[in-house]
Every structure is written in C-alpha cells, then in structure tokens.
Amino acid sequence: MHNFSIVRQSVRMALTNIRHNKLRSFLTMLGIMIGVAAVIGLVTIVQSVTTSIMDQFSGLGAGTLSITANGTSLKQGLSNSDLASLSEIDGVDAVCPSASVTTYAVANAEIYKHVTLDGEDFSYFQRNKNQIQQGRTFLENETDGYTDVCLVDKTFATKVLSGQNPIGATVTVNGYQFQVIGLYSDSDSLTGQMTDTSSSNGTVMIPYKNIQRMTGFYNTTFLTVFLKENADQNEAEHEIRAVLNNAFNDADNSFSIINLSSLLDTMNSIKGMLSTMLGGIAAISLVVGGIGIMNMMLVSVSERTKEIGLRKALGAEPVRIQMQFLIESITLSLIGGAIGIVLGLVIAAIGAAALNTTFHISTGAILLGAGFSAGVGILFGWMPARRASELNPIDALRAE
Amino acid sequence: MEEENKTEENKIEESKTEEKKPEADGAEIEKAKEPAAPAPNQEEPREDTGDEILRMKDICKDYDMGNEVLHVLKSVCLSVRRGEFLAILGPSGSGKSTLMNIIGCLDVPTSGDYWLDGRHIADEDETSLARIRSREIGFVFQSFNLLQRQNAFENVELPLIYANVPEKERRQRVDEVLELVGLSDKRENMPNQLSGGQQQRVAIARAIANRPAILLADEPTGALDQHTGAQVMELFHQLNEEGNTIIMITHDPKIASHAKRIVRILDGEISEGALEDA
Numbered sequence: 001m002h003n004f005s006i007v008r009q010s011v012r013m014a015l016t017n018i019r020h021n022k023l024r025s026f027l028t029m030l031g032i033m034i035g036v037a038a039v040i041g042l043v044t045i046v047q048s049v050t051t052s053i054m055d056q057f058s059g060l061g062a063g064t065l066s067i068t069a070n071g072t073s074l075k076q077g078l079s080n081s082d083l084a085s086l087s088e089i090d091g092v093d094a095v096c097p098s099a100s101v102t103t104y105a106v107a108n109a110e111i112y113k114h115v116t117l118d119g120e121d122f123s124y125f126q127r128n129k130n131q132i133q134q135g136r137t138f139l140e141n142e143t144d145g146y147t148d149v150c151l152v153d154k155t156f157a158t159k160v161l162s163g164q165n166p167i168g169a170t171v172t173v174n175g176y177q178f179q180v181i182g183l184y185s186d187s188d189s190l191t192g193q194m195t196d197t198s199s200s201n202g203t204v205m206i207p208y209k210n211i212q213r214m215t216g217f218y219n220t221t222f223l224t225v226f227l228k229e230n231a232d233q234n235e236a237e238h239e240i241r242a243v244l245n246n247a248f249n250d251a252d253n254s255f256s257i258i259n260l261s262s263l264l265d266t267m268n269s270i271k272g273m274l275s276t277m278l279g280g281i282a283a284i285s286l287v288v289g290g291i292g293i294m295n296m297m298l299v300s301v302s303e304r305t306k307e308i309g310l311r312k313a314l315g316a317e318p319v320r321i322q323m324q325f326l327i328e329s330i331t332l333s334l335i336g337g338a339i340g341i342v343l344g345l346v347i348a349a350i351g352a353a354a355l356n357t358t359f360h361i362s363t364g365a366i367l368l369g370a371g372f373s374a375g376v377g378i379l380f381g382w383m384p385a386r387r388a389s390e391l392n393p394i395d396a397l398r399a400e
Numbered sequence: 401m402e403e404e405n406k407t408e409e410n411k412i413e414e415s416k417t418e419e420k421k422p423e424a425d426g427a428e429i430e431k432a433k434e435p436a437a438p439a440p441n442q443e444e445p446r447e448d449t450g451d452e453i454l455r456m457k458d459i460c461k462d463y464d465m466g467n468e469v470l471h472v473l474k475s476v477c478l479s480v481r482r483g484e485f486l487a488i489l490g491p492s493g494s495g496k497s498t499l500m501n502i503i504g505c506l507d508v509p510t511s512g513d514y515w516l517d518g519r520h521i522a523d524e525d526e527t528s529l530a531r532i533r534s535r536e537i538g539f540v541f542q543s544f545n546l547l548q549r550q551n552a553f554e555n556v557e558l559p560l561i562y563a564n565v566p567e568k569e570r571r572q573r574v575d576e577v578l579e580l581v582g583l584s585d586k587r588e589n590m591p592n593q594l595s596g597g598q599q600q601r602v603a604i605a606r607a608i609a610n611r612p613a614i615l616l617a618d619e620p621t622g623a624l625d626q627h628t629g630a631q632v633m634e635l636f637h638q639l640n641e642e643g644n645t646i647i648m649i650t651h652d653p654k655i656a657s658h659a660k661r662i663v664r665i666l667d668g669e670i671s672e673g674a675l676e677d678a
Binding site for chain 2: 005006009013016017020306307310311312313314315316317318320393394397
C-alpha cells in the first residue's frame, strides 16, 4: 500500500527524467525499439507467410500426391488406360487429371491476355465444392467434354468481368464461348495460387475433357492422386511408381511425384528453424539495446549522485533507491518496447502486403516483445540501480 | 496563531510519547532479562533518558589514510537536552562535519557510544541507519538541496514517503509544515521559482515534516544574504520555542550567537563555552 506511492512516484520521476533528456532517452530507447520491432516484425511475417502456405497445403489434404508425367518422346503423358490402372491401385481414392494453358479471353468486346484456362476432372470439382463462393459447380453430365459453362476465379471476375456479377456472364476463351455458372475463391487453391501473379488476368475453369478437346492433346501430363485415409502411403506410392514405370517403359525422368504431406513436414521444420534463427537475432539486438539502457542508467546515477545522497539523508533505505532506479530503467525499456511493438506491427503489415499474404497479428509475439523489454529493463537496470543504492550518503551529498 | 501552533505541537508531542510507550515497555522487559545485550534488530531497547535527547561518550572517528591514521574526532563527549538550541562552532577542518555526520547517523563512530533519543546507535547497517534518519533526524543543508524537478509540496512530502506515512496523512502534514514556514501559497512552485530564503524555508519544512527528534542544520544561512539569513534564523527561533531540538553547525560566531548554547570544536576536540573571541 505505502510501497505503491513509491512506485508511482518513481514512475513519475522516471517520466520527468525522460522528458528532460528527450534526445538521450530516445537514443537509448532506440536500441530496444529496433530489437522489439525486429522480433515482432519478423516473427509476424514468418507466421503470416507460413500460415497461409500451410493452409493451402493442408487444404489439399494429407495423402495427396501431385504427379507430373511428361513421359518420353515416344509417349507424351499418360493414356486413359494408364489412368484407369492408377485408380485400380488399392489405397487410391481418386485420380484427378488436369491441364492448364495460358490463353486469351474476350469479354465485353475486349481482348484479355494472360488468362489461364484450367481443366479439372469431375472428382476435383466434387472435392472442392466448398470453394465455390457464388453460383454452383459443374453437374456430372456437364463434364462430358461438350459443355458450354465454366467457373471463374475472383481475379478473373474483377479484372475481366470488371467486378459485375459474374454469374450468367458470357466469355469467349480460346475461341470457345462459355457462360459463367460459378465463382470460386482463388487464394485457397494451390493451382489458383501458382498462376495468380499480378500480371495474370485470372483463371477460367472448365471440365478436363473440354480442355482435351480444345487442345487436341488427349494424353495426361499432370494429375493429382488422392489416397484413401487409412491407406499405407508408402505402399500406395510404391505401386503408383510401378504403374508409371510400366507406362513409360522404365525411362528415366519420365515422371515425378510430389508427396504433399512430406512437403508439409519439411515446411514445419523450416518454420521451426526460421523461428529459432529469428529468436537468436532478436536476442542479439535486445542485448545491444539493453547495454544502451545500462549505459544511460549509469550516466544517470553518476549525474544524480547528489540527489541520491539527499534521498538517503532523508531516510531512503538502499533498497528504495535501488527500486527507484530499477523502475526508471523498466519504464524506459517498456516505452521503447511499446513503440517497438507498434513499429513491428507496421513493418509486418507492410511486409504482409508486399508478400501478398494475410496479416495475422500474433498476440504471442506482442507478449514476447513486452516481456523481453521489461526483462531487459530489469536485467540491465539492476547493476546501475545497485550501484546507486550502494553510494555512501556522505560522499554523495558532497558531490557536485 | 501562536496558541494554535502550541496546541498543535502538544498534540505532536503526545502522539510521540504514545508511539514510544510500548517500545519503552518492551525495552524494560528485555533489559530485565539481559542487561548488556546488544539489540539484534533496529527495534532496539530505549533507555529512559528523561530530558536528554542526545548523548555522546568518548566518540572517536579515525580515517585510515594508508600510511597514517587521521584522528578526526578525539573522545568527544556531548549531551543535548530536549528542546535545546545548540550551535557547534568550529573552523573548517575542525571535524565539525564529521561530528555532524555522526549525529545525523550518516556515519558511525570508530569507537565510543552514541545514544539518540534513548537508542544506542552502534554499528548499524545502511538500512537501519536510513530508518533511524527517517524518524529521528531532520536535515537542513547550506545549499538547500531541494529536488529541482519537484515542486515545494513534493519536496516536503519526500521524507514522509520514505517513512511510510499514508497518503492522506502525508498531505495534511505537508500542508501543516508549509503553513508553519509561511509558504502555503507556494506549494505548487518549483524550486527555481522560489527565492533562496524561500527555498531554505521549504527545506526546513521538509526537515520537520517527519517530526524528528533533532533538527540538524549545517550552515543554514551560508548561501543566503544577511537579511534572508536573519529571517531563517528567526524561523529557527520560532521552531525552538515550539519545542523542537535544534543543532546547528557553523563556522560563523555571529550565526552561532543565535543559539542558546554554543559548543566549540577545534582539532577534533570540543569545549563548552560562551563567546569570547569573535
């Protein structure tokens, strides 16, 4: 209760001292500010980026194999019977061939280049129903290769259809006319993300058989294989390799398989490594900031020797003097820390915008920053405060 | 006005004796058990010393200067009664500052016994000395020593904070002593907005705020011109009449002559005596 007025008085004194030494205090706090801003900024950026990448990967689910089968010069891609043998493998849930071409689109009498035309299998559309934001997805009888309806992504809707309600709009892609039946979100789909660069005018999705007919290329070079949940992943992958080797007569480099779940593991370990590394960098910059605080506190103690002597003469116990200077250093580093947190969040927001990812405010990082700055204040304020408390009151009073 | 202050002072005296009673009782019991035992903590046994508020017996202070030992105080004996106004007069280098530091519990003697308000001040650690200073001593310095970044009120409040006086009582006491020194209207003023005499009055208010046993003044008029110096001495007289014990250290016989009793110090030895040579 009584000690509280000491704390309050010490905080007020600290603020007065900071106000009276604006430049010096600012320069001292700069170290902590930069340190904390670095922690918050980097941690938040890393978390935002990894979170959105992880979301995309896990959106596609574990047990998903991405296969690129360019084949050989004699046999480019997989035939329909190869696909049939793949789907017969025990443990395979679905085989979704897909193809995409970059082409042009005509809408409202204007030509738009850099449009991705994406052909997907019916089971793909079934699996990704929840990504339809407006309208509907394909019906089974619309996937026979002779349909004249399509889905568009948000980028396409914004850039080509100029933001108007896309449902029912008519677009001409690669010379074929389609009516838009649905709008799907582009950032959640891996294929959507991969083609979604700023110069792109978006993606139009049609059934796989349509794109085969339009391009006249009936072999499959890109497909996604979904495994059953309880399937032995390694066993299934082994059998898929066998089928593909058989299809291409064991030719080298005829295909590649990317297992998304193992990719996810790699991503996780990279994230862990990045966090540790950034922790190290943060620790270094905070130590540097802390030394700045210590330096300023030591200067302050020697400047205020007479004041310390007076306080002691007036009955201040050594522990109170120590507490007063400790509170000053904590106040200093907490103010620096608070500015650092704000600065760090601004950096993170700018970084997230530049990297085109969603900006997540991490409460953990903020608490970390606040905790770190308070800790630095205590750790590096301790020695100067101790020195102040140990001053001999007689010598201190005589000091000028 | 005078009447009011008197009654106020009586109240203070009353509360003081009330505070002391249980301690004194405890001390007596402890004494009965073990007469010569030094007290383990700061709640030391107090002797019933009657009117005597300060007693020094054979106080020596030596400074080890490496190859020789400097005897700054040589067997100083001194007794001060409650309500006295004493001046310790001596030239610089006579040991009067060292004596003041020991009286003010800023320093401890090398040997000898010192009782302050019935408490034996032995080899105390810094913390207990600070607590004793907080309760028993009110310092007035030559150069005022006010905290420049705090206003008059806050400066006077400081020793009360260190003495753990609750906030409400603190305010009341600060207002009380500021009125006593005639600066009620300057409570919000910063030290640099006050004249030298006013600053010293704030310092005196700060010294008496905690109702110390002794008001210890070190050349209180040294930094003031003659007129304001006289005003400050007037204030000391007033405080003394109200019952405060005042010890003033000075080199100036004219200032010392304001005191009711003068003790001279020369080369670490003291002698009682009236003014002969100026």
